Amino acid sequence: MINTRNARTEFAQAIKAIAMERGLDPEVILEAIKQAIVAAYRRDAKERGEEIAEDALIEVELDPVTGETKIIREGKDVTPPGFGRIAAQTAKQVIHQKIREAEKTLVMDEFASKVGGLVSGVILRFEGPNVRVDLGRSEAILPQEERVPTEKLNQGERMTFLLKEIREGIRGKELILSRADPQFVVKLFAREVPEINSKSVEIKSIVREPGIRTKMVVYSNQPGVDPVGSCVGQKGVRVQAVTSELGGERVDVIPYSDNIAEVIKNALSPAENLEVTLDEEKKIAFVLAPEDQLSLAIGRDGQNARLAAKLTGWGIKVESVESKEPKKEDKEEKEETKATEDKKIQE
Numbered sequence: 001m002i003n004t005r006n007a008r009t010e011f012a013q014a015i016k017a018i019a020m021e022r023g024l025d026p027e028v029i030l031e032a033i034k035q036a037i038v039a040a041y042r043r044d045a046k047e048r049g050e051e052i053a054e055d056a057l058i059e060v061e062l063d064p065v066t067g068e069t070k071i072i073r074e075g076k077d078v079t080p081p082g083f084g085r086i087a088a089q090t091a092k093q094v095i096h097q098k099i100r101e102a103e104k105t106l107v108m109d110e111f112a113s114k115v116g117g118l119v120s121g122v123i124l125r126f127e128g129p130n131v132r133v134d135l136g137r138s139e140a141i142l143p144q145e146e147r148v149p150t151e152k153l154n155q156g157e158r159m160t161f162l163l164k165e166i167r168e169g170i171r172g173k174e175l176i177l178s179r180a181d182p183q184f185v186v187k188l189f190a191r192e193v194p195e196i197n198s199k200s201v202e203i204k205s206i207v208r209e210p211g212i213r214t215k216m217v218v219y220s221n222q223p224g225v226d227p228v229g230s231c232v233g234q235k236g237v238r239v240q241a242v243t244s245e246l247g248g249e250r251v252d253v254i255p256y257s258d259n260i261a262e263v264i265k266n267a268l269s270p271a272e273n274l275e276v277t278l279d280e281e282k283k284i285a286f287v288l289a290p291e292d293q294l295s296l297a298i299g300r301d302g303q304n305a306r307l308a309a310k311l312t313g314w315g316i317k318v319e320s321v322e323s324k325e326p327k328k329e330d331k332e333e334k335e336e337t338k339a340t341e342d343k344k345i346q347e
Contacts, residue, residue, distance in 0.1 A: 009065055009066050011064075011067030011091075012065045012067075015064065018095060018099060022098070022102035022103070022106075023102065026064070029098055030064055032097075032098060033062060034060040037069060037090050038059075041058060041060075041080075041083070044080060044083065045080075048080075056073065058071065059072040059073075067091065068084070069083070069087040071083065107138045108166060108173050110137070114163050115164070116162075116163065116164075116183070118160055118187050118191065119135055119160070119177070120159070120160055120161075121158070121161060122157065123153050124139065129144035130142065130143050130144055131147070131153060133159075133161065140161075141174055141175065141176055142178070146164065146176070146177060147180060148179050148180050148211040148246075149211055151211055151247055160245060162177065162181055162187060164181060180208075182207065185208060185246070186203055186216075188246070189231060189238075189242055192233070192238045193231055193233070193238055195227075196230075201219070201220055202218065202227075203217070204219045205311055207307050207311045210249070211246075213250045213304075214246075215251075215252045215254060215308065215311050217255070217267075217311060218253055239253065252267075252269055254266045254269065260278065260285075260312065261276040261278055264312050268296075268297045268304060270296055271296040272293055273289075274287055274297060275287070278314075284314065284315040284316075286317050287317065289319070289320055289321065290320070291321065294318065
């Protein structure tokens with residue numbers, strides 16, 4: 001091999017430039033080229049009708065300066081005539097592949113710091129039930145289970161997403177988005193409410209039925225700061241910004257309290273004038289609601305009570321106040337019975 005270490009050839013300059021720009025080790029690039037050339041040699045030999053055993057020892061001598069390539073087999077130079085062209089094409093392909101891999105790694109490293117936060121992207125195309133989204137420097141996937149069932153997505157539409165995780169997939173690492181996760185709502189409020197970013201207001205717990213309703217308990221770490229008022233905003237401007245991004249999904253903001261009965265009562269909003277009795281042992285809350293508040297407390301298909309139970313971690317049983325009072329007929333019957341008994345006693 002000719003010693004031309006100080007020569008400035010096109011091949012050497014290309015390897016050096018790629019290594020510096022992409023943050024790659026030159027030896028990693030050269031080793032990848034060698035492996036690819038061995039594979040190309042095997043393919044070339046097969047096309048010529050030459051059978052090479054799988055365990056045959058094939059080595060590549062690659063001059064890192066000139067790019068000149070030799071195939072060594074059992075200590076002999078077996079480089080086929082004209083193989084230099086194939087080797088050059090193979091090296092070029094490997095270099096481009098390494099560039100793509102390096103760029104993808106850099107992009108993934110960049111997005112790794114954004115996991116759990118909001119990102120903006122454009123709906124690119126639909127792949128079955130999943131949606132591919134263009135984030136600018138990379139593409140991401142919005143899986144079916146992370147979509148809002150009531151939400152219609154349009155190709156070319158720009159939307160906001162929660163970057164939920166980076167998952168290992170068939171094509172390598174994939175960016176996974178969500179619009180259905182409760183954390184999506186948390187991050188939307190963090191974007192709209194400075195008090196959450198400054199940690200003077202904290203979202204204690206949150207539950208959600210995507211596209212329909214969200215309930216969350218908020219707490220103030222700073223005296224004089226109203227946690228509900230901070231999240232709702234003046235004339236409801238902050239909560240309206242969140243519900244608008246959620247496509248009209250209703251959000252109930254509930255103040256935290258050490259009194260769990262009070263939290264349960266507030267969690268059943270918009271129902272009012274509720275009475276709550278707790279069974280501490282079974283962790284069940286028995287709620288009495290006025291007749292005109294019963295349907296509000298339970299909600300359509302039991303949704304309001306169901307979300308309140310998930311939010312607080314207590315079983316909730318709602319009944320009307322009237323159902324606990326004696327019926328008019330029963331009351332009259334008891335009065336008649338009592339009058340008869342009183343008469344018998346007098347006699």
